[in-house]
Amino acid sequence: MSTMLPVSDSNAESRPSTLTPNLRAILTRISGSARQALSRCRPWTELIDRSAFAKPVSFADATSRVRKNFSYFRANYLTVLAGVLAISLISHPFSLIILLLLISAWLFLYALRPSDQPVVIWGRTYSDMETLAILVILTVVVIFFSSVGSLLISGTMMGVAIVCAHGAFRMPEDLFLDEQEQLGSGLFSFVDRAASSAVAAAAPAIASRV
Secondary structure (H helix, E strand, O other): OOOOOOOOOHHHHHHHHOHHHHHHHHHHHHHHHHHHHHHOOOOHHHHOOHHHEOOOOOHHHHHHHHHHHHHHHHHHHHHHHHHHHHHHHHOOHHHHHHHHHHHHHHHHHHHOOOOOOOEEEOOEEEOHHHHHHHHHHHHHHHHHOOHHHHHHHHHHHHHHHHHHHHHHHEOOOOOOOOHHHHHHOOOOHHHHHHHHHHHHHHHHHHHOOO
């Protein structure tokens, strides 16, 4: 009487394990970019120095102050903007859960999913193009037809208003900014670096299915 030995499918076992290194790479790159951005923050006591605040004499003076202050405090301002967005999302847990589910769907159904592992929902197999189309439609519905989009827009506008108000009333005469920092500054410089790092980490998984 012969005994049947169980045979394990090495491919099936290795497919789920590929999600962990890709996700770890994305989180590592994003956290590294965030730490680099926070390390460039100016002292917060310098940001809120009450003796350096004065009413601008004109609109041109206000815009000039905002530009100079952002060149100097850009990391602090982006941190404030991110904090306002985080508070807005935390104060609306339902919208936060929806946004996290949407991000998770993009990560696990498309960005981190191996190209040779199809998406099967309720017994139906979906191709990469069908999965991408469904995710795009779902994103449009969530952003434009739910409270998530209005929450993100209102949080961003509130953060930008706080930054502009501080930049307009904070006198930049005591700030010393190198020319190289002025040339390299940009409104979303650190955000672009974090986003490009995340895209670079997810690129191999996405390119494999193109």
